[in-house]
Amino acid sequence: LREHEEFTKVKNIATIELGRYEIETWYFSPFPPEYNDCLKLYFCEFCLNFMKRKEQLQRHMRKCDLKHPPGDEIYRSGTLSMFEVDGKKNKVYGQNLCYLAKLFLDHKTLYYDVDLFLFYILCECDERGCHMVGYFSKEKHSEESYNLACILTLPPYQRKGYGKFLIAFSYELSKKENKVGTPERPLSDLGLLSYRGYWTRVLLDILKKHKGNISIKELSDMTAIKSEDILSTLQSLELIQYRKGQHVICADPKVLDRHLKAAGRGGLEVDVSKLIWTPYK
Numbered sequence: 001l002r003e004h005e006e007f008t009k010v011k012n013i014a015t016i017e018l019g020r021y022e023i024e025t026w027y028f029s030p031f032p033p034e035y036n037d038c039l040k041l042y043f044c045e046f047c048l049n050f051m052k053r054k055e056q057l058q059r060h061m062r063k064c065d066l067k068h069p070p071g072d073e074i075y076r077s078g079t080l081s082m083f084e085v086d087g088k089k090n091k092v093y094g095q096n097l098c099y100l101a102k103l104f105l106d107h108k109t110l111y112y113d114v115d116l117f118l119f120y121i122l123c124e125c126d127e128r129g130c131h132m133v134g135y136f137s138k139e140k141h142s143e144e145s146y147n148l149a150c151i152l153t154l155p156p157y158q159r160k161g162y163g164k165f166l167i168a169f170s171y172e173l174s175k176k177e178n179k180v181g182t183p184e185r186p187l188s189d190l191g192l193l194s195y196r197g198y199w200t201r202v203l204l205d206i207l208k209k210h211k212g213n214i215s216i217k218e219l220s221d222m223t224a225i226k227s228e229d230i231l232s233t234l235q236s237l238e239l240i241q242y243r244k245g246q247h248v249i250c251a252d253p254k255v256l257d258r259h260l261k262a263a264g265r266g267g268l269e270v271d272v273s274k275l276i277w278t279p280y281k
């Protein structure tokens, strides 16, 4: 039995076709058994239904009338749009998205219970429609103050700043909820790099403006970043000292400037004035 289990965990789908991209997959994803013999799957880039053969996809594209993810457009700035999809109202879409995402997520367990999640789909839009670039999922109610469950930028779009955009977006939602948030653990290597990068830049910018005269609690209130994540980030930047049983921020301007130079700029900013959203009730 164990051998069989190991066997079925072997990566089956080697490539997928999605929109105008053919993408090599990274990890196993538990597609239904009838897809076990497939090396390649063909996805409809709008409804995310997947098929075994190109002709099936072509037939599907003639009758599929979606041109963007199902759900509400809650953000639009230039050609970038964000859609909110409720897993309960769009179960099949949510499940398709999870199957797709698992191909690039290693240690995440797949939730079949998509009812409990909201999905935020980032798209680049043109005259042909809104093309998914990446997404994150978020529990409707989180006991652990998670504001993001899974995050993915599709490989053809990686390293262009979309990941940090998605992370920033997740914190903007938390600010609107008047809550602090943190990503679900464990983080992948790339996930940690992206979060570290985001936290570092946001915190350094504020410290620079306030010349360091600010507490971790105040930083957390301003950014919706959980105090523990602020502390670990500032510790890794060696901006924390421990005095009289307390962590205090020691932001020497020269040290700040050095870190700021190394941190680089994130190109894609979230324009909060273009976010139209109320928290889930």
Ligand code: ACO
Pocket (backbone or CB within 6 Å): 104, 105, 148, 149, 150, 151, 152, 153, 154, 157, 158, 159, 160, 161, 162, 163, 164, 165, 183, 184, 185, 186, 187, 188, 189, 190, 191, 192, 193, 194, 195, 197, 264, 265, 266
């Ligand atoms: N090599 C080195 N550093 C990298 C790499 C890489 N391949 N990719 C991202 N980074 C770091 C860099 O510091 C980068 O900032 P920089 O370009 O300014 O130097 C930073 O991460 C963020 O880069 P972005 O372009 O904003 O992020 P991207 O769009 O590539 O998305 C993401 C990052 C979502 C983690 C992507 O790599 C991905 O989808 N990976 C597969 C799925 C995954 O691991 N998701 C996270 C799991 S944890 C969780 O879901 C809670």
Ligand code: ZN
Pocket (backbone or CB within 6 Å): 044, 045, 046, 047, 048, 049, 060, 064, 065, 066
């Ligand atoms: Zn479709």
